[in-house]
Amino acid sequence: MILQLKNVSLLFVAQLVSYLIPILEIPILARALGVDEYGHILLIQTSALLCSLVVEYGYSLSGSRQVALCAGEKSLLSKIYNEITSAKIILTTGMVVLSFVVLSVTKVDIKLQAALWGYLYFFAFGFSSIWLFQGLEKITFPVVFEVCLRFVGLLMLFMFISQPEDASKALMIMSSFSVLNTVVGFYLVYRVVGGFSFTIRGGIKQIKDGFHSFLYKSSNNIMMSAGPALVGAMCGQAAVAKFAPAEKIIKASIGLVGPVLIGLYPYLSRKLSQSTPLNLKFSAFIVTGLFFAGVVGGGLIFVLGDYLISLMLGPGFEEAIVILRIFVFVIPFRMMNQAMGLTIFMPLGKDRILSFLLIFFSFFSLLLAALLSYEFDLKGVVYGLVLSEIIFSASLVAFAINIKRVENNAC
Incomplete structure (x- = not known):
């Protein structure tokens, strides 16, 4: 241990x-x-x-x-x-x-x-x-x-x-x-x-x-990493310089929960195999806790956004402040989605469902961001990424409720 x-x-x-x-x-x-x-x-x-x-x-x-x-x-x-x-x-x-x-x-x-x-x-x-x-x-x-x-x-x-x-x-x-x-x-x-x-x-x-592991990890990373490439293609490389600093702050905030969830993964896998309905409550507690932690963290970044961007970038990057304040809304939903994947879906062996949803919403997020960029330019990309994350969260919750219902009936 x-x-x-x-x-x-x-x-x-x-x-x-x-x-x-x-x-x-x-x-x-x-x-x-x-x-x-x-x-x-x-x-x-x-x-x-x-x-x-x-x-x-x-x-x-x-x-x-x-x-x-x-x-x-x-x-x-x-x-x-x-x-x-x-x-x-x-x-x-x-x-x-x-x-x-x-x-x-x-x-x-x-x-x-x-x-x-x-x-x-x-x-x-x-x-x-x-x-x-x-x-x-x-x-x-x-x-x-x-x-x-x-x-x-x-x-x-x-x-x-x-x-x-x-x-x-x-x-x-x-x-x-x-x-x-x-x-x-x-x-x-x-x-x-x-x-x-x-x-x-x-x-x-x-x-x-290794195909299924690739689907899970690559889809998750595409959602985390493809933003700057999309911005460069749709809005030009100058827009990348305004988007990427905000994106890096968001990724850093979200990424810190990864090692904690990976550390809990073997424990939850063992517990869920012993008593699924009881330990699903513990998983739900972790998911809820991380969502509200994300709300608090996102709120702090929203308040400090002006100071953070000005400190890091200086003049010429004012639009990055607006981008960061839109982007913070992705934090609680992304943290919740990661928690649901590693504390509910994968420990219960539902990795195929999770992989399918990740692949679908990875491409959906890029498509939605690209479409909205025609109307709202750089801000449209961020709107698309945030909206797709919220829809992804709703889909995971719906599947998790169905899994819980099935497990309860089985018991």
Whole structure:
């Protein structure tokens, strides 16, 4: 139990830093680069992260589970790692080809040097080995090393980025530290499982077996991460610079509940299998509590919005204040949705229902945001994201009530 608490604490710290660093980057980059160049960098970052979601393929869930169940057998552990890494190579090949097609067809205005650094970002995030160490429950050094690297990278940005012409240099610094973290991860993996061997059959098998985990995680991340890319496509890269800071504040507020819910997931899975109707009340208590916590947190951000944006961005970003004050309404509903997924649907084995709803509402949110942007421009994108989250919440509540009714009848 102590080991689990330690791992949850480390994951919480890693999650906190993963949201804190991008927020600390905002005043450094926005003030130095200006609206256009900062928006250009954000567009490349977002595109790289979205592509890496496909390559990561939810292996932080399915891969770590396989590692945890292999009981430390080195030959089996090596087989799992080789198959999953082979799957990532196959997926990477597809994403690189697709990205070249998209860039050639859409004629997106991205500088070649910046695009190359963006590809490094993509490879670094997609090939992270943290899933292996999560399964082995040996995440102390990888997490601490990543946290230290990210703070060193932030210091480098502060020291060397001072004018709009430094945009490519900023991308180089951020992507280089990400790649370094992934390379060190490869070395740590080598010490655990030995050399790597590519296997097409094993890679395809892992892609098939991990499909539902991919649907769940990627759909959730699309809802969290696709906003800047959509804004860039519909409203231009200058609008991305006004949207992304508000979005990062919202993501940081919501993301802090993730490690807590993941830590409770095994406990609730066990409890719900023993006495479903009784323990569903406990799950409902968690969901309700997080919703009201989101209301309080969103209210504080709404009140402090002017101060936060002015402090981080300075002049030229006034519209970001309005965006943030609309965006805060997503916080309680997103927190409630995450809680329902990890405390009700997944512990009860209803992951297919959850995956379907996530996929549907991921695309629905993007479609609604795109449609509303024609009428309300940048604010329309945010209106669409908030409205779709509220409708998603209502759908999850309806399904959860039906699940509770079925379980009560079964009992």
